[in-house]
Amino acid sequence: MLELVDVHASYGKVRVLRGVNLKVEAGESVALLGRNGVGKTTTLRTIMGLLPASGGRIEFNGQDLRTVAAHRIAGRGIGYVPQGRGIFPMLTVFENLCIGLKGKPPEDRLKYVFERFPRLRERVDQAGGTLSGGEQQMLAIARCLVLEPRLLILDEPTEGIMPKLVNEIRHEIQRANQAGMSVLLVEQNVKTALKLCTRAFIMEKGVVVYDGTTAQLRAEPELIHRYLGLAL
Numbered sequence: 001m002l003e004l005v006d007v008h009a010s011y012g013k014v015r016v017l018r019g020v021n022l023k024v025e026a027g028e029s030v031a032l033l034g035r036n037g038v039g040k041t042t043t044l045r046t047i048m049g050l051l052p053a054s055g056g057r058i059e060f061n062g063q064d065l066r067t068v069a070a071h072r073i074a075g076r077g078i079g080y081v082p083q084g085r086g087i088f089p090m091l092t093v094f095e096n097l098c099i100g101l102k103g104k105p106p107e108d109r110l111k112y113v114f115e116r117f118p119r120l121r122e123r124v125d126q127a128g129g130t131l132s133g134g135e136q137q138m139l140a141i142a143r144c145l146v147l148e149p150r151l152l153i154l155d156e157p158t159e160g161i162m163p164k165l166v167n168e169i170r171h172e173i174q175r176a177n178q179a180g181m182s183v184l185l186v187e188q189n190v191k192t193a194l195k196l197c198t199r200a201f202i203m204e205k206g207v208v209v210y211d212g213t214t215a216q217l218r219a220e221p222e223l224i225h226r227y228l229g230l231a232l
């Protein structure tokens with residue numbers, strides 16, 4: 001469904017991605033792991049066209065995303081929940097859910113996201129910026145879900161969120177995946193990533209150095225120690 005082949009990207013003269021290869025199959029849940037600063041967020045931003053790739057290919061359902069304008073990529077079926085959420089704080093919950101649509105979301109989609117996140121239904125007229133961090137994250141995810149993406153890309157969705165809401169958010173990501181949506185997840189919490197995802201890519205200094213199943217990582221925790229410096 002999504003394939004990155006030898007993708008390069010830089011911030012000015014600073015080369016960050018040095019030939020990233022990564023794949024997400026239809027219906028798969030994939031974790032992108034790596035220590036701080038190795039280029040995980042940059043990889044996601046490059047997929048979304050927010051940073052131009054200076055080389056390589058990014059294909060989504062056979063189409064080269066590098067030729068698609070950034071504002072049209074969501075319309076091609078990719079939902080992106082950026083680090084720091086990226087909701088509109090001055091707009092209400094409802095107005096945030098309308099972003100990216102011409103008008104209101106269809107009733108059945110609204111019902112679907114409010115069933116997933118009842119907290120949002122209770123706060124539908126509240127300004128996004130007045131929600132708690134966890135609720136804002138739910139809103140950022142809900143905003144993608146109303147667009148019915150085929151692939152949901154999330155950048156550290158549970159970072160800095162109170163534990164009670166973390167579980168709700170993880171559960172909903174899992175549910176979306178079980179309903180057939182593909183997931184690409186950047187996650188600092190390796191245990192969470194191993195729980196939610198069946199495949200993992202690990203990055204080091206702008207390249208992918210591990211591509212395998214999360215079952216293999218669980219079975220060989222020394223790999224996690226080698227690449228991430230962590231004990232499971």
Ligand SMILES: Nc1ncnc2c1ncn2[C@@H]1O[C@H](COP(=O)(O)OP(=O)(O)OP(=O)(O)O)[C@@H](O)[C@H]1O
Pocket residue numbers: 011014016034035036037038039040041042043
């Ligand atoms: N706007 C920017 N301008 C210049 N350099 C940047 C910019 N954004 C990121 N970088 C640099 O690019 C490198 C990769 O950053 P990136 O955010 O992709 O890493 P990451 O793996 O997501 O890290 P983290 O886990 O800390 O979020 C870092 O060295 C970072 O300092």
